[in-house]
Amino acid sequence: MAIRVIGAATLARDLGRWRQDEAGAQRRTSRPAYLALAESIRLLIHDGRAPLGVALPSERDLATTLGVSRTTVTSAYALLRENGYLISRQGSRSTVALPDDVKHDGSKPSRSILVTMSPGELPTIDLTYAAMYAPPEMNDAYSAALQGLPIYLGTHGMDPVGVLPLREAIARRYTERGLPTDPDQILVTLGAQHGLRLLLNVLTAPAERVLIDHPTYPNAIEAIRDVGARPVPVPLCPEHPDAAWDLDGIRSAARQTAAGTAYLVPDFNNPTGLLMSAEGRAELAAIARETRMTVIVDESMADQQLDGETPLPAAAFARGSEIVTIGSASKSFWGGLRVGWVRANQALITKLLGTRSTVDLGTPVMDQLATAHLLGQADTILSRRRDQLRSRRAALLDTLAEELPDWHAVPGAGGMSLWVQLPTPVSTALAATAPNHGVLLAAGPRFGVQGAFERFLRIPFTHDENDLRLAVKAIAAAYTALTPHAAEPLAPFTCY
The missing domain is CATH 3.90.1150.10 (Aspartate Aminotransferase, domain 1)
Known part of the structure; x- marks a missing residue:
């Protein structure tokens, strides 16, 4: 499989004013240009803007784009290579790496x-x-759930799809946000993480690539790895909040890696809080169609809008089944309320149900009824x-x-x-x-x-x-x- 390559124009953009110090003065008077370039690339690697395993542009291309001599780029690459930040093999491009003394798995400190x-x-x-503490309305929500429980006590209580009142409430909320949705398009899960895992089980196979925005939700990275797939990072640009997602990078990565699935958080990305524009969502849907890639959009943070207006849900820009949405009640209401959902077409819902039966037999009815009650008061609570x-x-x-x-x-x-x-x-x-x-x-x-x-x-x-x-x-x-x-x-x- 072809190695992903960072284009010279993309790298030059991310490097920014690499020859200037914080005061804006030219660095060339204080140190050689190759040192400034090597240091700037090194910081991009540490920041995740130059993902590990990705090839840097050729020395000639980068020199031309930056307007420096080829010797400058050659010396910078050599310095990075000596320090363990590049790996070079004969006949192939130099790929990004980390020195052995700073490598780790990024897991939560013990x-x-x-x-x-x-x-x-x-x-x-x-x-x-x-996550926030539960709102005062939580007590009333469980009281209402208890009152509504008797009609389910005459059944076995195991519904892998989800109780109808909750699916109707979720579908209604999507429709109010500009994405017409039928209750049959909703599968209730044990949180968004559970929904993601079910989708990964159905949509991916071992060793397949899954595109992710970078940085992203850490448990999603682990879920991708747990199913044997490989996360492929496409860096975000927090310094450009209006165009933070590198859509050309997503398109290029999808084509170069043949990724069939992507996991993205366009609604207030965790951890950056960035929001993808309506134009970006339309382009994302177009990329998914072009590359025949299914995009899993995580809307767990969608209710946490603090500034400006939120665009239509990403799935509203889809023409078919190229965008699947997962959501959750945990960020909107309470982390202890383990209720989430998947919004997809009925064919995918059916596949998910087949997978779910090997994992669990449904979401607790009480929690579902409580969530339905809270969704009815969502505007007041969320405001x-x-x-x-x-x-x-x-x-x-x-x-x-x-x-x-x-x-x-x-x-x-x-x-x-x-x-x-x-x-x-x-x-x-x-x-x-x-x-x-x-x-x-x-x-x-x-x-x-x-x-x-x-x-x-x-x-x-x-x-x-x-x-x-x-x-x-x-x-x-x-x-x-x-x-x-x-x-x-x-x-x-x-x-x-």
Whole structure:
């Protein structure tokens, strides 16, 4: 199979002003151009913008595009190769890699890092999750569910499709959002993650490629790996929120890898909060048709709109079955409400039911009835929760600016977290030491593949404002204690 290649124009765009320092001054006066270029490419690799295993453009093409000598590019590639960031084989292009001493699987840090702490000092602020507490209406929802339960007690209670009142409520909400939906197009699941796993079982086979936006939801990456498929990252561009998804990159990756499936989060991507435009959604649907690829769109965060207007659901731009949607009640209402759904055509629903019977026999009826009740009050509940999230996001941004002014956070249009760029690639080390300062963190590499995003950290704003301020102060203390030892640039890039 052909190796994916980053085009010279794409790499040049991502490099930006690679010869300028933070003040905008030309770097060429302080260090050779090849060092500046090598350092900039190295940061793209750490940030996940140059995915591992992807080939860089030829030296000639990149030199022409950047307007530098070929010797500059050759020397930069050689330096990256010497430091383990490129792998070259005779007769083939140089592919992106990571040095052995910084490779890891990006999984969540083990709680064993807490063993040096006494019980009274255990962290009290957990920022490893992005979810809110249950709304006050939850009690009424379960009371209503209990009252509606008797009509189901005369049955076996195992319905793999989902109870009709909930499927009607979900279909009605899609229709209100501009995507006409019939209850027969809805399969109720045990959360969005369960729905994703069912879809992957049906749509993929071992060793097949699945495109993902990068960064993305970490449990989705693990689900793809668990079915034996291989996630293929297509980088997001948070610095360009109006065009964050590289649609040309998605098209190119789909063609080059023959991926038959993609998993994308266009509605307030977790962790960045980015929102795909209506034009982007139309183009995504066109790409899916052109490449005969099924796109699984995760709408778990779709209700967390904090700024602007949300476009029509991505599936509204499909002409057939090229876009399948998964959703969940956990982000909108409560994480303990393990109810999700898949919206697809009836043929795919039938296949999913065949797979589901080998895994489970349905979603608990009580939870389904409670969710149906909450969907009936969704506008009131969500309006209040959005106001809370906006206030908490503002508090988090203000505290970050005060405590960590050299960190860079670009708020997305919604969601529940900030994707924060650190000055140095120390995210995993910071997550490991932060518990000693009273906070638990999810390191950036959790949201990517093969060690990407060491310069990023996801910070949710789902806690109350006071806790968020305390958490940032704790993060700042951990970073201050860490940086003298861990934030030094990697040799030989220290010569400038």
